[in-house]
Amino acid sequence: MDLKLKIWRQKNSSDQGQIVDYDIKGVSPDMSFLEMLDVLNTELIEKGDDPVAFDHDCREGICGMCSLQINGKPHGPDAAITTCQLHMRKFNDGDTIYIEPFRSRAFPVVKDLVVDRSAFDRIQHAGGYISVNTSGNTQDANAIPVNKDNADHAFDAATCIGCGACVAACKNASAMLFVSAKVSQYALLPQGQVERKKRAEQMVAQMDAEGFGACTNTGACSAECPKEISLTNIARLNREFLNSKFN
Amino acid sequence: MSWFSSTFSSSIGRKFAMALSALFLVFFLLMHLTTNMLSVFSANAFNEASHFMGTNPVVQFLLQPVLIAAVVFHFVMGFILEAKNKAARPVKYAKKDTGNATWISQNMIYSGLVILAFLVLHFIDFWVPEMNYKYIEQLPAVTDRYYGELVHKFQNPVRVVAYVIAFVLLSLHLLHGFQSSLQSSGINNKFTPGIKKFTEIYAIAIPLGFVLIAIYHFINH
Numbered sequence: 001m002d003l004k005l006k007i008w009r010q011k012n013s014s015d016q017g018q019i020v021d022y023d024i025k026g027v028s029p030d031m032s033f034l035e036m037l038d039v040l041n042t043e044l045i046e047k048g049d050d051p052v053a054f055d056h057d058c059r060e061g062i063c064g065m066c067s068l069q070i071n072g073k074p075h076g077p078d079a080a081i082t083t084c085q086l087h088m089r090k091f092n093d094g095d096t097i098y099i100e101p102f103r104s105r106a107f108p109v110v111k112d113l114v115v116d117r118s119a120f121d122r123i124q125h126a127g128g129y130i131s132v133n134t135s136g137n138t139q140d141a142n143a144i145p146v147n148k149d150n151a152d153h154a155f156d157a158a159t160c161i162g163c164g165a166c167v168a169a170c171k172n173a174s175a176m177l178f179v180s181a182k183v184s185q186y187a188l189l190p191q192g193q194v195e196r197k198k199r200a201e202q203m204v205a206q207m208d209a210e211g212f213g214a215c216t217n218t219g220a221c222s223a224e225c226p227k228e229i230s231l232t233n234i235a236r237l238n239r240e241f242l243n244s245k246f247n
Numbered sequence: 248m249s250w251f252s253s254t255f256s257s258s259i260g261r262k263f264a265m266a267l268s269a270l271f272l273v274f275f276l277l278m279h280l281t282t283n284m285l286s287v288f289s290a291n292a293f294n295e296a297s298h299f300m301g302t303n304p305v306v307q308f309l310l311q312p313v314l315i316a317a318v319v320f321h322f323v324m325g326f327i328l329e330a331k332n333k334a335a336r337p338v339k340y341a342k343k344d345t346g347n348a349t350w351i352s353q354n355m356i357y358s359g360l361v362i363l364a365f366l367v368l369h370f371i372d373f374w375v376p377e378m379n380y381k382y383i384e385q386l387p388a389v390t391d392r393y394y395g396e397l398v399h400k401f402q403n404p405v406r407v408v409a410y411v412i413a414f415v416l417l418s419l420h421l422l423h424g425f426q427s428s429l430q431s432s433g434i435n436n437k438f439t440p441g442i443k444k445f446t447e448i449y450a451i452a453i454p455l456g457f458v459l460i461a462i463y464h465f466i467n468h
Contacts, residue, residue, distance in 0.1 A: 006341070019341055072344030098342040105335050172332035173352050174258075204257055213335030214258035214328050216355065217427040218348035223411065235435030242433055243258045246249070 001027050001093035005040065007052055008100045009160060010109050013116075017109065019098075027160040029089035034059060034066060036088055037099075053112040058083040061226065064161030067168070068113055069100040074165035074224045082163060082226045102168035106175070106210040119210040120162050120178060126206035127199035128182040128193045141191065157184035159227040166221035166229070173212025177221040179207050180237035181229045187240055197247075200240035260429075261328060268321040268427035273425055273449070275314060282457045287463055291396040297393035301377065302308055322363055329356045351419045352427070358420040365413030401464035412459045414454040422451030 002025045010017030024040050031039070034056050041051035057065035066083040070076035076086040091097065099113065107115040132138055146154075158181070166177035183200055186192025192199070215234055222231050254260040282300065286293040300306050345353055373396075380386050401407055425446035429435075434442075 017338075069340060072340060072342040073346060100340055100342070103338055103340055106336055133296050171336075171348070173335040174332070176258075201253075205253070205358075208256075208258050212258075213332035215263055215431070216328075216352065217423075217430045218331070218352040220346055220348040220353075223347040231430070232435045234336055235400060235430050235433050238259055238263070238431060239433030241257070241463075242263060245254045245260070 001028065001088070001091070001095075003027055003036075003091065003094070004096040004218060004235050006096060007113070007120045008109075009052070009112055010101075012111055019100075027088050029087070031088045032059070032084055033068070033070065033086040033088065034084050040185040052109075053114045055114050056084060061085045063174060064163040067102050067115065067117075067163060068162060069168055071098050074102060074168040075163075075226055079223075080228050082161075082165075085226075102164050103124060104164075104167045104173035104212065106173065106212050107164060107167065113117075115164075117162070117164050119212070120164065120175070121176065122210065123179060123203050123206045124162075124182060127195065127202040130186060130195060132191075144190050146189060148246065153232075154185045154188040157181040157188070157229065157233055158206075160185075160225075160229050161227060163226060165224050165226060169224035170215075171212065171218060171220065173211070173213040174215045174221070175207050176215035176234050176237065177229055177231075178201050180233035183237050183240050184212055184233045187236060196240070197244035200237065200244045204237075204241050217245070258331075261324060262431040265321065265324050265328065266431040268317045268324070269424055271313075272321060272433075273421065275317075276453050280453055283457065283460050286397055287460055289314075292396070293346075294367045294391045294393045298390045301381065301393075302388065311376075318366065322359065325356065325359055325463060348412040349423065349428060352423040355423060358416045359417040361413060362420060363411065365417075368409065368413075372406075375397045377427075398464050401461050402468065405463065407461050407465045411458050414458045418450055418454040421454070422447060425450055 002023070005022040005024060006019045007065060008017060009020045022035070022040060024043070027036050027039070034054070037054055044051045050165060055065045055067055059064040059066070061082045061084060064082075068075065068083045070083065070086070075081060075083045077090055078086055090206075101107075101109050101113045101115045102117075104115075106119040107117055109133060110116050159229060160178060160181035164175075164178070167173050167175050170176075183203060187196055217231070217234070219231060222229060248256075255264055282293070282296050285296050351358060376396075382463045401410075429439075429442065429446070
């Protein structure tokens with residue numbers, strides 16, 4: 001199939017950037033979206049042009065590296081997948097496809113479609129961990145009884161791959177779904193109890209310091225999340241934060 | 248940073264404060280509707296209730312300032328949050344698909360602005376003349392004047408239309424805002440589907456009640 005691509009091109013973080021049109025012909029419906037971009041880049045390199053920079057790594061939907069706002073939706077039109085799992089059969093011959101970087105003040109554009117998502121790393125560093133003494137006496141986690149519901153919910157929260165689609169989808173560029181998943185996975189497990197209050201306080205403080213917006217409960221984040229992280233996690237984060245402040 | 252500023256300068260703390268003021272205003276709407284409802288059934292009962300509300304010192308000097316503070320806070324905090332949220336995405340998307348998010352959940356600021364415009368009109372219509380009557384000109388208490396004043400206001404079709412438009416927007420605002428305020432307070436559990444249904448019924452029934460009362464007086468007088 002033949003497609004018209006409207007791709008955000010930006011030389012570096014200080015460049016203004018603009019949408020540039022590209023025509024691509026003979027795209028196979030069996031290609032993944034990233035393979036289609038690979039083909040485009042090969043053509044650009046052959047012509048001596050600068051290839052389009054975009055993030056990717058595992059191409060199996062688990063690393064959280066790929067991104068892209070495709071026709072206004074993070075990871076494109078399909079539900080519960082990442083861009084690397086999106087196939088060109090989801091598009092029609094002759095379609096125009098807008099490809100933009102995830103937009104947020106906290107995710108500055110590095111080049112073209114690549115954004116710096118290290119704000120998520122800094123939020124994690126602020127409290128998204130448990131302190132375990134690994135001197136050789138560490139207790140086997142499987143030996144600690146955990147309520148099945150809590151274990152399931154913690155696991156669901158832990159499936160977050162930190163791709164940033166929630167931020168990209170939210171009209172406020174809020175990171176609440178990401179932070180709520182990271183807080184929830186520990187809040188629900190025995191190992192997370194010791195640092196529970198500090199974790200919620202510090203991760204929320206870092207989230208605000210990075211410049212993400214506030215949650216207005218539109219639900220756009222959860223709908224676009226490739227791992228379908230639930231909004232109940234955001235309510236839990238609200239509880240965890242308020243508990244840390246009022247209890 | 249002090250406990251107060253670290254709590255209420257945080258995005259979650261601000262949303263919680265916003266939610267508390269919202270829940271207070273949601274409850275106030277029910278009180279207001281109950282009083283207005285009396286005007287349909289009995290002019291005397293409406294006059295008595297209005298006189299009580301207008302002269303009782305607890306209502307006048309405690310509840311009224313709290314209500315005004317809640318209204319002002321809700322609007323000011325709404326604008327602050329909106330400005331911060333807008334600033335979180337300085338470069339807009341060339342193409343945006345809002346997906347499953349409802350129009351109203353994405354545009355609470357606009358329904359809020361219409362409600363604010365209505366509140367200004369409402370204050371000019373009722374509150375300012377009332378304050379003038381009681382505290383500036385200090386006119387003698389006339390206990391049966393309220394019903395006549397209410398009916399007189401609803402003779403003007405332009406006012407009734409403005410009233411209906413404002414309450415449609417209020418209904419939309421509540422459809423998202425009521426359940427959103429519970430989520431912002433951390434309430435999301437196995438009862439949430441039922442609670443959400445209740446908030447939706449409330450969000451439609453309360454504004455509809457105000458509208459029907461206005462239309463009733465417009466038609467019957």
